[in-house]
Amino acid sequence: MARQKKFTTQELFQMTKALLLEHGYEGFSISTLAEKLNVSRGTIYKYFENKEDLITEYMLYEMNKYLEELKEIHQFATFDEQLDFLLDVMFRNQELQKLIEMGRDIPVQDNEKAKLNHEKLEAKHLDLYNNLLSVVRLGQKQGKVRERIPEPLVLGFIFQSIVIPNHFGVPYEEWVKSIKDVIRHGMFKRLN
Amino acid sequence: MARQKKFTTQELFQMTKALLLEHGYEGFSISTLAEKLNVSRGTIYKYFENKEDLITEYMLYEMNKYLEELKEIHQFATFDEQLDFLLDVMFRNQELQKLIEMGRDIPVQDNEKAKLNHEKLEAKHLDLYNNLLSVVRLGQKQGKVRERIPEPLVLGFIFQSIVIPNHFGVPYEEWVKSIKDVIRHGMFKRLN
DNA sequence: AGTTAAAGTGACACAAACGTCACTTTATAT
């Protein structure tokens, strides 16, 4: 009964991601998105009310995928394994980290649907946060993580480490290994 | 011989900074800046050719102040003192960190003057980078910093730690102290 | 008081993005 679509939801979201990373939230335009998809602007407006709607919708999509992936963490019993798994997933989704920070300060407009999406997104954030928190607490319980460090800082540290820009092109494996190491043991030598 | 200015360069740059942080590079507009300064757009164009010119000019101004402040580091002889001083300066200029990252990917346009400013900025970055690198190397020489960690990562770690968002409002003193601590010794307990 | 020149203005022509909607295209179900 219907005509063939010129793009899949996947393609649309992927392009959205690329444009968001390249131009930031305010620099993102539906015009450019339509152009990149070889489609007229009107087409996009068939599916989304406006930019805010589109982007919150996209963010939800990403968050869901991300949380899905993170769920697997419960397969691991020890903190060490969990942390390792966590860092791997986060490295694999590095760009997402930037998008999440970005999504945090999208101005909330008039739009009804977008307001709803914002709340849903906030819930997902909380979900993510609690997931990670449970890892940290396990670490403390298993006597691995120092208890003096404020929990939000532990999480913040992990989040930020992931997105350190590798401007000098250190080989990926070495880069990841070193970061995991510094997160655990810091930059200083042990004094004996 | 001349009329009174309605704003100082300082005020202009301060407003520029605020708007950049709020809206990002692409979201920044000369219209808004003029409005915030209670001045017509034409006035801004008396001093700057366009947005790119203005922003690179502003970045240079910030970088110069920053580097000036960092110079004092040579008053300290030991790595420990230098690192402490470094982190304090960086904390005091936290927002600048975000601006620097932002400045890194401003698209270079046609504009002649802006191109020049870009090169100057690049030079300042290098200057900053080398300053920090000398601290790290001192640390390695004085047997404090582990030598296995790639140098760019050490720097990246410091840069990123500074800007961890304190979403949960941990008191400033504790926050800073903890970060300095984690940078040095990591999140893990020492195993004995 | 009159002259000067820096400082500021606001209107103009242009470009980019917005959101809407009557209309066209086309795969499929009958």
Next chain:
DNA sequence: ATATAAAGTGACGTTTGTGTCACTTTAACT
């Protein structure tokens, strides 16, 4: 083959921002 409805189009009016420039304002020097 033809009716259907989802998919896509493109023109229209609006808003926001751009860069320019002839003009006005005003502090200070003579």
